[in-house]
Amino acid sequence: MTGPSRPSSATDINFTFDGKRYSARRGDTLAAALLANGIGLVGRSFKYHRPRGIMTAGVEEPSALVTVGEGGRTEPNTRATDVFVYDGLVANSQNRWPSLSLDFGAIFGLAAPLFSAGFYYKTFFGSAKRWMFYEHFIRKAAGLGNAPTESDPDRFSQRAAFCDVLVVGAGPSGLAAAVDAAEAGQRVILVEQDEILGASLIRDPQELYSVWVQNCAERIRAAGGRILTRTTASGYWEHDLVTLTQRLAEPGQVPHNGVAQRLWHVRAGQVLLATGSIERPVAFPNNDRPGVMLSQAVRTYVRRYGVCPGQRVVIATNNDDAYLTAHALQEAGAQIVAILEARPAPAGQGQNLPVFNNAHPLSTKGARHCLKNVSGSVDGVTKSWDADLLAVSGGFTPVVHLHCQAGGTLEWNDAAQAFVPAQSRQNVKTIGGAAAPAPVFNATPVAPAKKSFVDFQNDVTLADVDLAWAEGYRSVEHLKRYTTLGMATDQGKTSNMGALARLAEKQGVAIPEAGLTTFRPPYTPVTMGLFAGAGAKDAGAHKRRLALYDVHAAKNPIWQPLGYWFRPRAYPMAGETLADAAMREARSVRTSAGLTDVSTLAKFEVSGPDAVALLETICATTVGKLAVGRGRYTFMLREDGFVFDDGTVWRIDENRYLLTSSTGGADRMATHLSYVRNYLHPSWHVSVVNVQEHYAGIAIAGPKAKSAVAKLIGEEPPRHMSTISAKIAGVSVLVLAASYSGERAFEIYVDARNAEPVWTHCETAVIAEGGCLYGLEAMEFLRIEKGHLVVGGEIDGRTTPQDLALDKMLNKAGGFIGASGLGRSALSEPGRRQLVGLEAIEGSIPEGSMLVTADGKSPEGHVTASAFRIMEGGSIALAHLADGFDRHGEELIATSPTRGQRARVRVIAPHFYDSAGERYRD
């Protein structure tokens, strides 16, 4: 093919394709620019590596896929018809080796008869490993472009919008509808995937469209409407929510302000789909050769871009529209050598044109990847013409994707041989060409099946459709999946109709009875980064910041993630490892005092006359008998009777309680409380306030804790499980005496906004007693030694109060959530896993390891947490063990095959330290 001459202009820009430099005009798509430069061979097909050119002028392009951009901006599989050239654009062909014109992969094409539909299902037997051997090569041959290996340097933004009318498509009907709605006072958004407005009008003689289109745009804007170009309505979701994808930069282009694309969530009062239709190719042998193009696309290149893709042209059509293309080509100086008209009778537009009625194309020939010759059948007689362009039109497929995504149904329009929108479930209406496509003659393929491509990208031919049928893959979905029809990046925009017509013919039914596959979002492929938006940086997971974050950060601790929080795990001194630091901190708690931040604990203030009723519904323990100023340990059950959280409950005042529970379960507990209060017992007089982040919490623990706290508050500290209000550094605090570590300990709660001075005072006091700060790791050592439970560890959602030896604390009166679940038989059957302690006889006990009676036996339990005795040394652990309560004294193996670790252990009671609880009582 020779390049048509286009006068160069002052605004010419440069791009490269496969390393060679070319010039383009601003406003060109890459496809237009390639054609203008005489480049007809653009890519290779997926399966047979057949040479492919440019077939369309729009987003439906199945063939001309290239990789655009460099580095982290590389976009593989970009349709050359859907990227506007910018200065410096870098494009490369894909799926070829060593080069586009000489591609060794084309041997797949020679072996095409072997690679029929279903090929892979019928061979490569043997073990899975053997398949993997073949698969390695198959995978390498498959895929199209290469993905970037770098991170994306650009950002993607997201935006929400509302409107009364969303118009999709800025062709004549979309523009007119948008003008009407906007001037009627409606809030209008008009979106157009193209860079300019006008859609089908752009194929008309230029003078005609530009004035009217400009005028419409001005009127819409004047009436307050918004017009978004380069914006695709790609998904239609529930209740008229439409997602728009807006390109702010072209593929591979450096965006102006760092934002490459924007995702809109638009909630519309009404949606008008003026999405037009997509021209269908015609199925006949070798219809995929570069130089075979859709008729409207040819017209678009001629009129819009001033590029005439051929000089000697054959046109094949079953409808009137292609004659407009003939005229456009003639105006551009091309010669129409033949029009193969499927309809038997002469059509009016054919005057002065070489029209052959009752004719259809039969094959093409080429040389050096260019079209040279077209043969066709005229009244059953084969004729042939030398030509460098074949423009085909097999009719028009309305773009009903969004209508269908919205749950709408379709009906068959026989005159147009097309499915058109029927009922819609949402507030959506289809207007213009998408609702009423032009009449055509017949959509059913008539040419021989071999090498008659219906899906150009995935190399599916009519022969494949026939084979699938013969092998019993007869539902349209089976056909699609067996042949991969319509599953390529174009999602069958050009292919489905031809195959469907063939299927209907095979079934001996009308096309509508053959069925249709589902239209799924997105309408055109959407960049993943756009969906992720800002979330790509942090996986969409927010972080919560401790009120005392700055205080900790200044000490440079090791941080530990805990749900959304990050908490100090240990405060190592120079040269200390995590384990060293944690052990030093834990010893400090055992021997003098330690200070730690417990702010993340879930905290709820429950008040009102029905506070006890609420608490006794939530907690499985009694609450009612608690005196003012006293607190106690409690735990909560799920409705099915399993323990799901634990904490403490404090009676602050006559009718005011503070409930604490685990950090990790905080949100869940908040919902649970809200459910009981608002849904189950709306009439109760009780209020529940989530004060988790209102209060910062500071714990002081150790034998010297009492004297430290006494100095801090200037009065006698509360007794164990008692609470008082006090002041530290002039700030009001609530002091609870509760011990998690096993030592005398206090939790000091303070308004988070005033926490810093209180912490500073506490720190000074603890250090004055010879103590230090401690983090989560030391806390873990302390609680394990003491045999306290942790949610997510010992409380794993599968344990009952009995399993954890908590059953003696159950509220005998019942009435709490989970009480009825507890009554089920399996919750008290033998063989349940019960909480035990372990001490190592040999080795140290790996956390999470399995408990077996001998190597090779199936596990009877597992280690939930392990630590070392803080003062004496020696490996200890908490564990779940089948019938564990009755197995104290037994020797087992704690084994971790994945880590190559094991220990011999003895089962003991799960309290390793001060089991009488003397240390925390005065």
Added chain:
Amino acid sequence: MMLIHCPHCGPRAQSEFVYERTVDSVAPTDATTDQAMQTLFTRNNPRGVDDEIWRHSFGCRAWMVITRHRVTNEISHVRAVGPETLP
């Protein structure tokens, strides 16, 4: 993404709401073990309309019962529940 009419806040995007459970999963507080477990573990789960308990979690936080068609997502009714609905 549905549009849910919160009885307190008006129409809001579904992303502001959290589904909690179905109305048929809630046993009366005085149910026997058997009744309570039957209620908890056997559900209508209809391929049609059901009453569901939702919460306007990222809004007013109120609870409500939404009557919704599970195939079409058509919401036929939203009923406020909770203390503020009592006389």
Added chain:
Amino acid sequence: MNRYSAFGLLRGALNGQKHWQPAWRDPEPKAHYDIIIIGGGGHGLATAYYLAKVHGLRNIAVLEKGWIGGGNTGRNTTIVRSNYRLKPLHDFFEFGLKLWHHLSDELNYNVMFSPRGAMFLGHSDADMVKLAERGDAMRCDGIDADLMTRDEVAKLEPLLDMSRSARFPIEGGLIQRRGGTARHDAVAWGYARGADSFGVDIIQKCEVTGFVRNGNAVVGVETTRGRIGAGRVGICVAGHSGHVAGLAGLKLPIESQTLQAMVTEGVKPMINSVIMSQSLHCYISQSDKGGIVFGGDPDNWPSYAQRGHPMVMEGAIAQGLALVPSLSRLRMVRTWSGVTDMSFDGSPIIGETPVRNLYLNGGWCYGGFKATPASGWTYAHTLATGSPHPLNAPFSLERFMTGATIDETGTGPMPSSR
């Protein structure tokens, strides 16, 4: 039936593909079958296959309301693994995994099972302990599992973001090397072809609309193609379990939810294994055609709509991109969803129902594809003998009432919080 082989393909290449016969017949329903299976997904078809192959039964029908494999079997992300923490689960799935390794040969249909490794990433020391615990539980029961260091993970998947400053830094992983992916359609078609060759009637476009009862016993089904009598009936309809069981007056511990998946445009190989995460809820693999297959959490409210929520999808993609940043410029080409049967402990149900002669296979949540061979095998045993196989005995329907639930995540009875 044609035997598939390289020779057969060559013959086809030479004879213009003339000798191929239908992979399965398209029979009219008979008046009565010994066993009727409702649902022509992978599980239903595998059940029919093993009923014929292992138990020697022949008078069997699979009734499918649409086209076989069109339910979740044809919509899933095809991850196959047996790396469960709890014994009844890993024993069951391991039995299945062993069958997977020889399934293509067994069926003479290449199901493209590709054991390229199923890897869970750990993002903290705590995650790594949990992964070790899972791996140890498996290893002690004879199932392969290996902990991986950060370096090993980076070597296997060079495109993962290994930076320490990541929101979810990667500390290591747990890999089951015998896990991987398979071609979902091929599983349905392969079992269908195998079952058909034993004389099983696979009847498509035949929806079960009711049960024929004789007292407390089911003696047949009403369908859109008429009444069909049956000795035993096995429900095997995944997301539609609630609906179909409801036709027999049963209510189940199942809530149907939407689970979405998506795929990008095809690219040359970039993801080598199946990437999952202990803390994040997304999973990533690459199909043989080159598309990056992505899945996430279910839309956690009840739905039969087979349409996902865009923000759930956006959330899953954000997580995936946080793990593999260079996926950012790939384009998503298609999303779809299935109706998953979320059971109330997250584990499946295979066994008897309170109605005589009526059996249930369901509650697969988002993980039943990998179970297809084991599910078919054990359900066939249950239907043929009237009592469960030892492997599916723990998965009885009754367990919810007794409390013997099998709750891998310890989440409890609310599927919406699972």
